[in-house]
Amino acid sequence: MQPGTSGEGADGQLSLLRSAARGHRPRTPEGSAERDPVAGVVLDVPLPHLDRVFDYAVPASAASSAVVGARVRVRLAGQDVEGFVVERRATSEHAGALQPLRRVVSPEPVLDPAVLALARAVARRCAGTTADVLRLAVPPRRAVVETEDRPGPPAGPLPRPAAGPWEAYAGGAALVARVVDGGSPRAVWTSLPGAAGDDWPAALAVLAAAALAGGRGALLVVPDARDVARLDAALTALLGAGRHVRLTAEDGPTARYRAFVALRRGRVRAVVGTRAAALAPVQDLGLVVCWDDGDDLHAEPRAPYPHARDVLVERAGQAGAAAVVGSPSRSAAAQQLLADGWARVVVAPREVVRARAPRVAVAEDDGRDPAGPGARLPASALRLVRESLPSGPVLVQVPRAGYLPATACQRCRHPARCARCGGPLALPQPDEPGGASTPVCRWCATSAPAWACPHCGGRALRSLVVGSGRTAEELGRALPGTTVRRSGGAAEVLASVPAAPALVVATPGAEPVAEGGYSAALLLDTWALLSRAELRSAEEALRRWLQAASLVRPAADGGRVLAVGEAGLAPLQALVRWDPGGHAERELAERTELGLPPAAVVARVTGSPAGVRALLAAVVLPPGASVLGPAPLAPRAWVGASGRRSARTDGDEEAQALLRAPRTAATALADALRAARAATSARKEPPVRVHVDPLDPLEGW
Structure with a gap:
């Protein structure tokens, strides 16, 4: 000591x-x-x-x-x-x-010994410090909460739950039974479309009830507050009031600390929350669940940048708890858990999938000018919308928020860029029909009323990408008299919509749940998700499409999904076949061949050039590890440690380096980075940020 x-x-x-x-x-x-x-x-x-x-x-x-x-x-x-x-x-x-x-x-x-052991393991894995992890694990104190005398959950044990929704999955009933009996099964679960009835919140509520019936605690982590609300309602309906708590920042600091204290004191042993809840002090932990692990909201944007899935995997091993990683799709990281033998797959038979899924088709994009009226909707798409509207709401997924989020010179077609930071210029929605808008930079929010193209001197702009606002406007014109609702972007994110006929234009992740399911879904501009320059673009695109399609009624009830794009692309083919598992296997095989995560471990080091050089000079790499860089980042636009694009001033200087090692050397690489950070910190070298396994290790290069 x-x-x-x-x-x-x-x-x-x-x-x-x-x-x-x-x-x-x-x-x-x-x-x-x-x-x-x-x-x-x-x-x-x-x-x-x-x-x-x-x-x-x-x-x-x-x-x-x-x-x-x-x-x-x-x-x-x-x-x-x-x-x-x-x-x-x-x-x-x-x-x-x-x-x-x-x-x-x-x-x-407030600091549970098991949580301390977990924090140390997470800090070691992420090459961070225990203090940084504990700041995520223990919320700020609210003295009034510690003096409250609140009642515990209702007396008496919970009865053994029926398998319910899990009966539809091969091995689902056995999974529930093993959780009740105190076992520690580990599963990667691909959920069925939920519009037909038993959706994922109901299934996860059954698992939580199984853990409580077996005398153990349950910890369920979901991406955002809307998912927390859905799962919270399902838990209350099955368990009754008072047997679980919510742990999310959206509820406010006092409510969050009250839920934390209730868990620490053992008054309740079940919790649903967002990523920080992965470190919650659940007593006698018997079940951990990470829902939709491919969502980037599970990645902590603060040091040491742990991912909720990885925290829960580590925690399941320490506590001997059951673990479930579930999603409508399947990430490459979840596929790696299967390939390692850490978990077993839980999926429904193909005949069940076909009975529950909507009919999916792909309409080829004819490449017409997106600025033209109605040009973004092929004839088949408009026909689908008109035929489906009388029987219920129709979902339209648009990958970009805003009105015209990317523009170009009308004369020479060069992309319009901000003179201050180099970011893309967007056109906001006009204040009134026919009104003109001033272009605004999407990165630094600087307006450019006197913009002129540096290549040809032109001053007129045309659209490169159409956002959700413009899409809703176009659909309203094409289908007069139809109710058009927006969700996401500048509009309010809707939790649900009624079963009445309406068009619901939503950005990915903001799709509201429709009562009784959507009659149809239209997936526009699929190229926009697939053309993003990042490692997970195909995986993320398929995940977004499956999430939207899962809200549509089964094909037997008339449910249809139409994706506008190139039919031969592998992610769209996986969508048509409703085969996320096959797509994940292909993704993992390609990354293994290229030595990319999750088949390898990658650490990104960013900071001042002097700080990055000092760390690289101090680190003792394990056998098989390699270094790429250091290299300067772009002088204006750069990607911060949180993975989000930011605007830099001209005086900033940033550099980064990538360190790569085989998966078998992941712990050795993290230990080497921790030792190097400690040495350079003691010498008061410029601080750097170390991010092990970022979502996109190649971003910023």
């Missing part, structure tokens, strides 16, 4: 002399606790070279309040910092006097 700074001796005498000189009566040093007078403290300090346990003396007045897991305030390098007590001991390895704890912030033991 590492000792804390001594507070007695010369420094202590100097403090007494200063107090006397100021006319203050010196405070008599307080004695230490009689039992276990040493507290091991993990500090809330992000510096890598301080990522260890420090020893402090426990004052007698804090003997009963400085419990393991409590928040404390201590002195470090002349400053007060907060931390958590992680152990109490009788002795310390430090031979000198220990500095005492300054204050016990709260005697509430």
Whole structure:
């Protein structure tokens, strides 16, 4: 153990002399606790070279309040910092006097030992610090919550649940039975379309009930607040009120801390939440679930950038819990879990899939000018909409938000770019029909009222991409008298829509649930999702299309899906066949051949050129690892550590390097990066950001 700074001796005498000189009566040093007078403290300090346990003396007045897991305030390098007590001991390895704890912030033991072990494992895997992970795991304190005396869940155990929706899957009923009986099965689950009745929230509620019926806890992580609301309703309907809590930032800091304390005290043992809930202190954990693991919302944008799926996989191993990774599609990372033998696949037989899925077809895009009225809708698409509207709402998925999010010069067709940051110029929706709009940069929000093409001097703009706002406008003109609703982008994200005939124009991920299911779905501009310059473009496109198609009624009830694109492309063929598993196998095989994640581990190092060079000089790479770079990032537009594109000022200088190693050397690479970060931090080298397995490791090159 590492000792804390001594507070007695010369420094202590100097403090007494200063107090006397100021006319203050010196405070008599307080004695230490009689039992276990040493507290091991993990500090809330992000510096890598301080990522260890420090020893402090426990004052007698804090003997009963400085419990393991409590928040404390201590002195470090002349400053007060907060931390958590992680152990109490009788002795310390430090031979000198220990500095005492300054204050016990709260005697509430908020840091669970199992969560601490998980945080250390996640920090090691991500080449980060334990303090960074604990900031994600333990929410800010709300003192009023700790004094509340709230009742626990209803008395009595839950009955053994019926398999319900899981009966439709091969091995589904056995999965539920093993969870009830205390087993630890691991499954990659491809869900059926949900418009016919038993959708994914109902299925996950059954799994949670199975864990509770077996006397264990359940932890379910979903991408966003809309998914939390759907699963929360399903859990309440099956379990009854009071048997689970929600853990999401959207509920506010007080409600979040109240749910956290209820879990830590063991009043409830089931929780549904977003990515930070993967670290929730669920007691007697028996089940972890990651729903829709391909959604990038599961990737934490703050250091050390853990992915909820990876956290839950690690947690299932530590707790001996059952684990389910589910989605309407299947990610390459989930396919890797199957290839490793870590999990078994749970899918429905093909005849069940055909009975539950809508009929899917592809309409070839004729390539006409998208600025023309109605040109983006082939005749077959308009015919589908007109035929399906009388029987219910029709979903129209548009991959881009906004009105005209990308423009080009009308004369020479060069893309219109911002003179300040180089970002694409977009045209917002006119204030009134026929009104003119001023182009605005999508990256830095700078308007360009006097834009002129640097290539030909032209001042007129044409559209390159049509957004959801313009699409809704075009459909309203083509189908007068039809109700048009928008969801996503600048419009409100709708949770649900009624069964009445209407057109619902939504961006990917913002599709509302229709009562009784949509009568049809139209997937526009499929090229836009497939042409993105990133590693996961095909996987992500298929996931978005399957999510939308899963909301459509079965083919037997007239449900149809029409995708506008090139029919021969592999993702569209997988959509037509409703075969996400086959597409995931192909994706993983291609990445294995190229040595790309998840078949290999990649770490991205970004920061100032001097900081990146210092880290690369300090790191001792494991056998088989290689380095690409360092290379400068673009001087204006760059991709930050969160993976999101940002605008930089001219004075910024950024560089990055990629480190790649075989999957068998993933731990060795992470340990090497942690050691290098600690060494460079101790030497006060410029800080850098290390992101292990980013969603798109090639972004920014």
